[in-house]
Amino acid sequence: MIVTLLGTGDSPGTPVLNCHCRTCEDARKRGWERKRFSVMVQNSGKTVLIDTSPDLRRQLLDNGVEKVDAVIWTHCHFDHFGGFGEFYRVQNNVRVYSTPQIHEDIGRFMRFLTYKTIEVEPYTPFTIGGMDFTIFTVNHPPVSAVGVKIEWQGYKVVVSGDTNVHIPEESMKEMQNPDLLVVEALAPTGRFKKHMNAREALSLAKRVNAEKVVLTHLGHFYPPHHVAAKNYPVGEDYQSFSFGEGRLDEFFGD
Ligand SMILES: [Zn+2]
Ligand SMILES: [Zn+2]
Numbered sequence: 156m157i158v159t160l161l162g163t164g165d166s167p168g169t170p171v172l173n174c175h176c177r178t179c180e181d182a183r184k185r186g187w188e189r190k191r192f193s194v195m196v197q198n199s200g201k202t203v204l205i206d207t208s209p210d211l212r213r214q215l216l217d218n219g220v221e222k223v224d225a226v227i228w229t230h231c232h233f234d235h236f237g238g239f240g241e242f243y244r245v246q247n248n249v250r251v252y253s254t255p256q257i258h259e260d261i262g263r264f265m266r267f268l269t270y271k272t273i274e275v276e277p278y279t280p281f282t283i284g285g286m287d288f289t290i291f292t293v294n295h296p297p298v299s300a301v302g303v304k305i306e307w308q309g310y311k312v313v314v315s316g317d318t319n320v321h322i323p324e325e326s327m328k329e330m331q332n333p334d335l336l337v338v339e340a341l342a343p344t345g346r347f348k349k350h351m352n353a354r355e356a357l358s359l360a361k362r363v364n365a366e367k368v369v370l371t372h373l374g375h376f377y378p379p380h381h382v383a384a385k386n387y388p389v390g391e392d393y394q395s396f397s398f399g400e401g402r403l404d405e406f407f408g409d
């Protein structure tokens with residue numbers, strides 16, 4: 156099983172349009188960016204996307220992905236579903252998994268597209284490509300939002316989705332002891348109603364006893380990436396984690 160962070164940015168991405176802060180200018184100078192949020196999970200020739208970033212066409216091209224077998228939506232914010240139409244013209248009838256509420260919320264924007272809506276409830280596992288997925292409720296007011304747990308051959312990966320620290324107890328149980336926790340941390344410090352800062356995300360990682368943690372959904376509030384990476388386990392676009400034969404390997408796209 157391979158897990159790839161297709162986009163590690165927050166909703167405006169980095170660099171932010173019209174922003175000339177140190178981080179955005181550094182990214183421009185290096186031709187570097189954080190695309191919008193999506194996590195790709197692959198196994199046995201099947202590709203599952205957790206969220207469909209507005210940058211999806213570029214992300215799929217760069218990663219040589221020719222077909223998406225299923226999508227799981229975590230919530231109705233544009234940076235998490237806006238790119239669904241990016242592959243729709245070449246591939247329709249994609250199976251899309253989410254809760255009835257999230258399908259209803261995103262469905263309002265998707266009236267002109269047809270896709271296979273599959274309604275799943277939190278805490279009820281379903282299988283795609285030999286992998287077991289379970290969604291769990293998180294806290295991202297005012298919208299309904301979920302995180303995703305993936306289990307395969309004894310490995311466990313947890314993707315927090317967009318959430319603040321107040322995650323329901325039942326979800327905390329689902330999140331326990333992951334080999335990899337992909338957790339959102341919008342900014343290094345500061346208090347947010349809908350999101351976590353890096354300190355909160357890292358303390359969550361401790362509480363769930365994560366073997367390895369990578370921060371995502373990162374805003375330009377962090378210093379330039381090479382500086383931030385010295386202080387935090389900040390993720391980066393196209394960073395991949397492969398699981399198999401009793402080990403977790405990590406590699407970077409170019
Ligand atoms: Zn978001
Ligand atoms: Zn900026």
Ligand SMILES: [Zn+2]
Pocket residue numbers: 230232295317
């Ligand atoms: Zn959001």
